[in-house]
Amino acid sequence: MKYFMGIETSCDETGVAILDENSKVLSNALYSQASIHKEFGGVVPEIASKNHLEKIIPMVEHSLKTAGRHIDEIDTICVTNGPGLLSCLMIGVSTAKALSLLNDNELMPINHLEGHIASCFIENVVDFPAICLVVSGGHTSIYYLEDEINFKEISSTIDDAAGEAFDKGAKMLGLGYPGGIRIDEVSKNANKEFHTFPIPELKNSLNFSFSGLKTSLRYYLEKRGDWEKDINDIASSYQEAIVKSLIAKIKKASLDYKPKSILFCGGVACNSRLREVAQSELTKFKTIFPSKIFCTDNGAMIAMRGIQKKSVSKKKSPLNFPVFSTIRKFKKD
Ligand code: KG4
Ligand code: ZN
Numbered sequence: 001m002k003y004f005m006g007i008e009t010s011c012d013e014t015g016v017a018i019l020d021e022n023s024k025v026l027s028n029a030l031y032s033q034a035s036i037h038k039e040f041g042g043v044v045p046e047i048a049s050k051n052h053l054e055k056i057i058p059m060v061e062h063s064l065k066t067a068g069r070h071i072d073e074i075d076t077i078c079v080t081n082g083p084g085l086l087s088c089l090m091i092g093v094s095t096a097k098a099l100s101l102l103n104d105n106e107l108m109p110i111n112h113l114e115g116h117i118a119s120c121f122i123e124n125v126v127d128f129p130a131i132c133l134v135v136s137g138g139h140t141s142i143y144y145l146e147d148e149i150n151f152k153e154i155s156s157t158i159d160d161a162a163g164e165a166f167d168k169g170a171k172m173l174g175l176g177y178p179g180g181i182r183i184d185e186v187s188k189n190a191n192k193e194f195h196t197f198p199i200p201e202l203k204n205s206l207n208f209s210f211s212g213l214k215t216s217l218r219y220y221l222e223k224r225g226d227w228e229k230d231i232n233d234i235a236s237s238y239q240e241a242i243v244k245s246l247i248a249k250i251k252k253a254s255l256d257y258k259p260k261s262i263l264f265c266g267g268v269a270c271n272s273r274l275r276e277v278a279q280s281e282l283t284k285f286k287t288i289f290p291s292k293i294f295c296t297d298n299g300a301m302i303a304m305r306g307i308q309k310k311s312v313s314k315k316k317s318p319l320n321f322p323v324f325s326t327i328r329k330f331k332k333d
Pocket of ligand 1: 138
């Protein structure tokens with residue numbers, strides 16, 4: 001049996017997981033820095049990287065112990081090398097390089113977005129062709145998947161990501177950070193039709209736009225004043241606008257690309273209302289949402305992507321691979 005380690009440190013989660021070659025998750029250690037960044041209202045890169053540095057070795061040890069494996073038994077160490085916060089990526093990549101030099105494990109750089117897509121395969125069988133909505137704090141894109149290796153981006157946001165819209169909206173409403181989960185919580189049992197927040201349709205396009213939404217929330221709050229008593233209904237209406245926009249584009253993509261499965265991944269795929277609307281409105285397709293622990297950043301999805309890549313390529317990565325912070329277009333490999 002071959003074993004894969006996945007290391008993820010691109011933002012504010014330190015994740016180290018061990019999967020076997022059959023994609024069974026043997027451990028998925030995760031340390032979230034959310035409570036540390038809360039007081040700043042967002043992720044502070046220097047504080048994030050300092051915390052990754054403190055946590056990464058204990059997390060590696062914990063993950064190996066939980067999986068009942070020794071570092072010598074790990075065939076491939078998979079590590080996120082971008083996109084993400086440069087100083088944070090460097091902690092994961094340096095750790096992976098040091099481990100592999102010491103223990104002679106193979107090293108494999110993994111694109112963070114490919115990792116998110118791979119999270120859909122950990123617990124599910126995907127029927128192809130498929131389309132996948134990657135919806136996180138930094139990205140909102142739809143991918144067309146021919147199979148688990150070959151995919152291409154078919155749409156993206158032209159401004160903010162959906163997770164950013166959740167986080168910025170939550171900040172305006174005084175709900176704190178991270179915002180998506182707070183809006184989700186207060187929206188339960190609230191009136192989603194309380195107010196209609198407009199989202200530009202970008203006609204004949206699969207692209208998204210969310211920057212106008214936060215502006216309309218700001219104007220609405222300023223104009224209304226004394227809105228605090230209706231905060232849950234306002235949050236729920238705001239969430240509804242985001243969900244409706246995501247589902248509308250997914251529906252359009254499904255008409256254009258005729259997939260058998262529709263996949264959702266990234267932190268925003270934890271959203272209860274998005275899950276509810278997808279299940280009720282996309283009944284003609286196999287809809288796949290990973291468990292919530294695999295939606296937000298984690299090491300298991302990085303190891304999963306390593307397993308997929310290893311199955312088609314025997315080529316070893318050079319030890320001097322770079323880290324990158326910008327969004328890389330997907331390439332067929
Ligand atoms: O995938 P992720 O952990 O990190 C990035 O790669 O960005 O996604 C984080 C994003 C944040 O914007 C957070 O507010 C959002 O996912 N999020 C949610 C929920 N849980 C996390 N958004 C809406 N509803 C949720 N339940
Ligand atoms: Zn992510």
